[in-house]
Amino acid sequence: EPEVTQTPSHQVTQMGQEVILRCVPISNHLYFYWYRQILGQKVEFLVSFYNNEISEKSEIFDDQFSVERPDGSNFTLKIRSTKLEDSAMYFCASSDLLGLAVETQYFGPGTRLLVL
Amino acid sequence: AQKVTQAQTEISVVEKEDVTLDCVYETRDTTYYLFWYKQPPSGELVFLIRRNSFDEQNEISGRYSWNFQKSTSSFNFTITASQVVDSAVYFCALTPAYQGAQKLVFGQGTRLTINP
Numbered sequence: 528e529p530e531v532t533q534t535p536s537h538q539v540t541q542m543g544q545e546v547i548l549r550c551v552p553i554s555n556h557l558y559f560y561w562y563r564q565i566l567g568q569k570v571e572f573l574v575s576f577y578n579n580e581i582s583e584k585s586e587i588f589d590d591q592f593s594v595e596r597p598d599g600s601n602f603t604l605k606i607r608s609t610k611l612e613d614s615a616m617y618f619c620a621s622s623d624l625l626g627l628a629v630e631t632q633y634f635g636p637g638t639r640l641l642v643l
Numbered sequence: 644a645q646k647v648t649q650a651q652t653e654i655s656v657v658e659k660e661d662v663t664l665d666c667v668y669e670t671r672d673t674t675y676y677l678f679w680y681k682q683p684p685s686g687e688l689v690f691l692i693r694r695n696s697f698d699e700q701n702e703i704s705g706r707y708s709w710n711f712q713k714s715t716s717s718f719n720f721t722i723t724a725s726q727v728v729d730s731a732v733y734f735c736a737l738t739p740a741y742q743g744a745q746k747l748v749f750g751q752g753t754r755l756t757i758n759p
Binding site: 559560562568570571582 | 678680687688693743744745747748750751752
């Protein structure tokens with residue numbers, strides 16, 4: 528069964544460093560998303576991406592964040608200069624479009640980011 | 644603005660008991676989708692069900708059932724004859740049913756513990 532994959536599963540970085548989180552969405556999906564979950568809290572939307580551009584972004588997704596689809600399979604989230612408060616689990620998700628119907632978002636296993 | 648409220652932060656029951664997880668939502672959209680996701684201790688988000696706002700029929704899948712009531716803006720989830728493997732955090736989520744990439748708005752989650 529197709530699934531979303533994410534690498535790395537865990538990343539530890541120093542404050543101020545750049546990190547790139549990688550995702551491989553389900554191959555025939557058209558819409559891609561990043562969410563984050565601070566430990567013990569709810570899952571929060573960061574950004575959605577379609578047709579090589581951002582569709583929507585949240586207030587959390589400031590200038591320190593960027594997304595890219597560098598090739599036909601990968602979808603990346605870059606944090607330019609990490610802060611302590613960026614420590615969280617980051618989930619990638621993808622979905623398809625069936626006619627005009629929004630399809631279900633399927634999530635990857637997450638990358639746990641720890642900023643020291 | 645959209646909002647999902649899961650008032651039960653934690654529930655603990657003994658195995659084989661039935662348990663209901665509550666979800667109340669707010670939206671101004673006339674068409675929308677509601678979801679339940681399961682987050683086991685391993686951390687991934689597992690899709691359980693999607694329901695569109697046009698379909699108020701209850702759904703049953705094995706030991707799981709869902710009760711959608713538009714009149715009370717609720718989408719509750721019942722596990723019958725609970726098992727230890729059902730222990731997880733369960734999230735209710737909402738998205739508008741427009742074409743294109745749409746963000747999921749999650750509730751705070753309910754941590755369900757099934758004790759042997």
